[in-house]
Amino acid sequence: MASPVTPTPVLKDELDIVIPTIRNLDFLEMWRPFFQPYHLIIVQDGDPSKVIKVPHGFDYELYNRNDINRILGPKASCISFKDSACRCFGYMVSKKKYIFTIDDDCFVAKDPSGKDINALEQHIKNLLTPSTPFFFNTLYDPYREGTDFVRGYPFSLREGVPTAVSHGLWLNIPDYDAPTQLVKPLERNTRFVDAVLTVPKGTLFPMCGMNLAFDRELIGPAMYFGLMGDGQPIGRYDDMWAGWCMKVICDHLGLGVKTGLPYIWHSKASNPFVNLRKEYKGIYWQEELIPFFQAASLPKECTTVQSCYKELSKQVKAKLGKVDDYFNNLADAMLTWIEAWDELNPSAQLPNGK
């Protein structure tokens, strides 16, 4: 009797898992059934002389700050230090089509039936099925088993568009900003919402980097987690910045962004007072940043992510440089990021989708 064939994990050789870390990666033990077949890219932040322990049996490459400086030279200035934003270096060095990034205090959550949630599997499903940014389907994800487009949904739009980003959520500790954390220290997210939604075209959203996957070939160069941490006036806006730039470019290029399932279990609340110090400038700057991104428009000549991103950098410098000099530096860092990306990924400069 032939032994049952173990199915090859989906996208096993086409996806890298990127983890930013300052600690040992024991959390991987809980993810072993889901993550072990995949290659990990560990971005070690902070003191490069610290040894990060990785549980046995995982296939990984690890980069610390010395590696980043050696590989990028002066262009390493665009990669944040002492902030989870450093994770974007892993996106740049990867050679795979897909990326899943997760924090090391995120664990396997259970669905309402008590079953362990394979977050990676759900992200892959989200990325491999189209998005519907042009017309909202009231029965949520129409490509999901057991549901469909509802009456009145234009047939001309039912093909959908390629999905560039899959944004997952969190049970237990929600990704609240510091003021909310301070006024609601005991609040936990216990609500499991069984839905995946496309973020409509023209709508921005707060992208959290904790449980996130994307198609690197479709949108990789836009996933720059902005300058944060050491020497910077702001923190905890790295993923937000990437999300706003990414969404403007996805809308321009006709790509989709989904949010909802999968959930992970976020186990540790970072210190709200430290977070307040990191966030406070961002909390009032974002009242100018959001109108900027909402009004941002890219010329039709911008047909690649790189050209869109360079144009966005120009607009950041022109329109946000007066908000604070930080945005002049950030606009420059955006260009450095693209130069570094193209240096490490020379063949990936083809117009979108070619």
Ligand SMILES: O=c1ccn([C@@H]2O[C@H](COP(=O)(O)OP(=O)(O)O[C@H]3O[C@@H](CO)[C@H](O)[C@H]3O)[C@@H](O)[C@H]2O)c(=O)[nH]1
């Ligand atoms: O200096 C640092 C600090 C941490 N890391 C690694 O980054 C992630 C997140 O760290 P942590 O869980 O401590 O912080 P959170 O506040 O929960 O992070 C979330 O909020 C946003 C911060 O920008 C972001 O969307 C989430 O990451 C862990 O893996 C740490 O090991 C680091 O690399 N450098």
Ligand SMILES: [Mn+2]
């Ligand atoms: Mn955390």
